[in-house]
Amino acid sequence: MAAIQKGIAMSLPAILSHLRLPIIGAPMFIVSGPELVIAQCKAGIVGSFPALNAREKEGEPPLLDAWLTRISEELDRHNQANPDSPAAPFAVNQIVHRSNARLERDIEICVRHKVPLWITSLGARPEVNEAAHSVGGVVLHDIINNSFARKAIDKGADGLIAVAAGAGGHAGTQSPFALIQEIREWFDGPLALSGSIATGRAVLAAQVAGADLAYIGSAFIATAEANAVPDYKQMIVDCGAEDIVYSSKFTGVHGNYLKPSIRNAGMDPDTLEGSDASAMSFAEGQSKAKAWSAIWGAGQGIGAVNAVQPAGDYIDRLAREYEAARRALG
Structure with missing residues (x-):
């Protein structure tokens, strides 16, 4: 796959500068697994998953170890068979x-597998960055404001993921324009933008605004390889921005969720009470309590999703839209 050089900043490390499209597939709880990651990487964008998604039963060997072995081996076979269009990292x-409680163990496994890209969330810790750097890994830390961005870089992160208003998951509230321009006042390193990006035109817009990469999550829920139940995938197709509610009810930290899934759980999405950040816990492998497992997250960009399809087909569409938008701008 030919690298798209125009529009990609020189600040990008080599591992991120030869992608088919300047896109990172965002890691999503439960939804992102080896199948989706492999499909994304083979199609030329960075695929990712939360380490906590790999949950083995008690007494079994770490599933994260098996997942990393599978991903690495499948991408290596793809690269050998397709030397002119290698997979993305x-x-x-x-x-x-x-x-x-799994963090230390999972870091050790990632170091052993020499994971090339690390995405850190909900805290910036120098020892995690040092572990990644010990095997040549690049660390991108997700943030919701400029203050957190400065702290992340001060503690050794290589780059940032600016999570702006409208993003799925634990989203921020700032306009992408405000967030990006403040970060670019002092930081010229790798920068990805998250928040309602679901089309190739939006990917280009993120670059024009000052980001190097687009960070896309919710649209990939409606793909064949996503680990989501059919009703969740169809709800992504059926809903739009007006069907998203921003609430701290379910994890203690504000995030964006699908209104129909809240109604299906017997609650009124327009009258939700908030919850304190102290309620957040990853002791069970995910931030939401089991009682909220059918409350489904999504960002405001899902209005662009019109079908459940293979991830590769969706990425092909993004590529066509991206090139068309570039041509339209001359």
């Missing part, structure tokens, strides 16, 4: 939160 998301 993959990333593992580490939840750096005090309640994540």
Whole structure:
């Protein structure tokens, strides 16, 4: 796959500068697994998954180890068979939160597998960055404001993921324009933008605004390889931005969720009470309590999703839209 050089900043490390499209597939709880990551990487964008998604039963060997072996071996076979269109690198998301009892173990596994890209969330810790750097890994830390961005870089992250208003998961509230321009006042390193990006035109817009990469999650829920139940995938197709509610009810931290899934759980999405951040815990492998397992997250960009399809087909569509938008701008 030919690299798209125009529009990609010179600040990008080599591992991120030869992608088919300047896109990172965002790691999503439960939804992102080896099948989706492999499909994304083969199609030329970074695929990623949260380490906590790999949950083995008690007494079994670490599933994360098996997942990393499978991903590496399948991508290596693809590269040998397709030397002119090698797969993009993959990333593992580490939840750096005090309640994540698996963090140290998962870091050791990622070091052993020499994971090339690390995405850190909910806390910036120098020792995690040092572990990634010990095997040549690149660390991108997700943030929701400029203050957190500065702290992440001060603690050794290589780059940033600016999570702006409208993003799926634990989203921020700032306009992408405001967030990107403040970060670019002082930081010229790798920068990805998250928030309602679901088309190739939006990918180009993220670059024009000052980001190097687009960070896309919710649209990939409606793909064949996503680990989501059919009703969840169809709800992504059927809903739009007006069907998203921003609430701290389910994890203690504000995030974006699908209104129909809240109604299906017997609640009124327009009258939800908030919850305190102390309620967040990753002790069970995910931030939401089991009682909220059918409350489904999504960002405001899902109005662009009109079908459940293979991830590769969706990425092909993004590529066509991206090139068309570039041509339209001359």
